[in-house]
Amino acid sequence: MIKFTIITLFREAIEPYLKTSMMWKAVDKGLAEFDFVNLRDFGLGPHKSVDDTPYGGGDGMLLRCEPVFAAIESIKAKDPEAKVILPTPVGEIWQQKMAKAMASGEFEKIYYQNHSIEPAQALVSSSNFSNSFHYIILCPHYEGYDERILSIVDYKISLGKYVLTGGELPALIIIDSVVRLIPGVLGGEKSAEIESFSEGDNLEYPQYTRPEEFRGMKVPEILLSGNHGEIAKWREEHSGTAE
Ligand code: ADE
Secondary structure, eight states: OEEEEEEESOHHHHHHHHTSHHHHHHHHTTSEEEEEEEGGGGOBTTTTBOEEOOTTOOSSOEEOHHHHHHHHHHHHHHOTTOEEEEEEEEEEEOOHHHHHHHHTTOHHHHOOTTSOOOOGGGOOOGGGTTSOEEEEEEOOOTTEEOGGGGGGOSEEEESSSSOOSSSHHHHHHHHHHHHTTSTTTSSSTTHHHHSTTSSTTBOOOOOOOSOSEETTEEOOGGGGSOOHHHHHHHHHHTOOBOO
């Protein structure tokens, strides 16, 4: 069982996705749990303010420490083992091996703040899936956050070298990429294992379904041959490698 508690001001931007398809199936089967904490509930003053202007000047508003610490501490009071993830463009770039490690409870082993991720020997089989893990994802909004917030964060994760408006989309991407790897969530147990990026950085081979010919484009003959050895060889040859 893996639990994600999402601290956000915009639950409505996240929740529908988590109630759809595989994510919902994972919840239904008791393999994943999603919870929300409204940062506004911990806001300050009559307006429940969660942000303020930066010291030293500059554009925009920053997420304040007090509401964030209070929100996280309210979750940790119930589960002190929960780990805090901060989506930020200056975090470790999210990769399939990190999703895999998180799904199997080995994430700590391969994550080093401000360092590269350790190579694949930390990756594990599915033997640890029965354990229970709880991740809190803090979704900043506005122009950024008070740097002191990092003192309560375990993992800083970037979805890529671009800037998004908030942490909601990164939270969904992290959750989706992890939850689908839990055995029993995807239809075919093997499909997460063999697909793109799962083993090292191999890209998937090209695939085809019916019809055999579409607008003059034919399915490669070998795939229709029934020769499994040759098909496996063809697939191997046509697998790409991520840069
Ligand atoms: N917040 C804003 N941009 C982001 C990114 N690229 N990755 C993770 N969190 C972000």
